[in-house]
Amino acid sequence: MPETPVLYVLNGPNLNLLGVREPHIYGRETLADVQALCEAAAEGATIVFRQTNREGELIDWVQETRTAAHALILNPAGYGHTSIALLDALKALTIPVIECHLSNPAAREEFRHKTFVSLAATGVVSGFGAHSYELAIKAALRLVRERSSSA
Numbered sequence: 001m002p003e004t005p006v007l008y009v010l011n012g013p014n015l016n017l018l019g020v021r022e023p024h025i026y027g028r029e030t031l032a033d034v035q036a037l038c039e040a041a042a043e044g045a046t047i048v049f050r051q052t053n054r055e056g057e058l059i060d061w062v063q064e065t066r067t068a069a070h071a072l073i074l075n076p077a078g079y080g081h082t083s084i085a086l087l088d089a090l091k092a093l094t095i096p097v098i099e100c101h102l103s104n105p106a107a108r109e110e111f112r113h114k115t116f117v118s119l120a121a122t123g124v125v126s127g128f129g130a131h132s133y134e135l136a137i138k139a140a141l142r143l144v145r146e147r148s149s150s151a
């Protein structure tokens with residue numbers, strides 16, 4: 001009987017303001033709406049859904065996934081563009097990492113075109129608003145199931 005997959009969905013700074021923060025860019029869904037979408041897309045997997053404005057706390061949670069999660073979906077928000085420490089934490093993982101963005105940073109300001117997270121990500125989903133998270137969950141489930149069947 002395969003164990004129930006555990007997917008961590010971690011969210012970086014200012015995502016607690018979703019719904020009121022630049023809705024023309026990030027949409028009108030709240031973070032609670034996004035969490036509900038993730039849980040509805042989970043197909044029975046366990047979703048651990050968290051948000052923090054603190055870089056060190058986000059890094060602590062990424063480190064936690066090393067032994068507690070089958071896959072990580074990460075929206076690093078602004079820290080994606082700045083944090084080598086976050087990249088170093090991701091490079092310590094052996095689980096799939098899906099980088100997720102509500103907007104399409106590659107179509108925005110130059111400074112958003114690259115993230116350090118992409119250097120450690122298995123794949124990236126961006127530009128679909130809250131639906132980006134659903135797509136990331138489906139991709140993570142596929143990767144976890146492929147790993148389980150080839151183990």
Ligand SMILES: O=C(O)[C@@H]1C=C(O)[C@@H](O)[C@H](O)C1
Nearest residue numbers: 075077078101102103105112
């Ligand atoms: O689209 C998003 O989810 C990302 C969210 C943020 O807060 C920005 O700093 C990133 O540049 C984009």
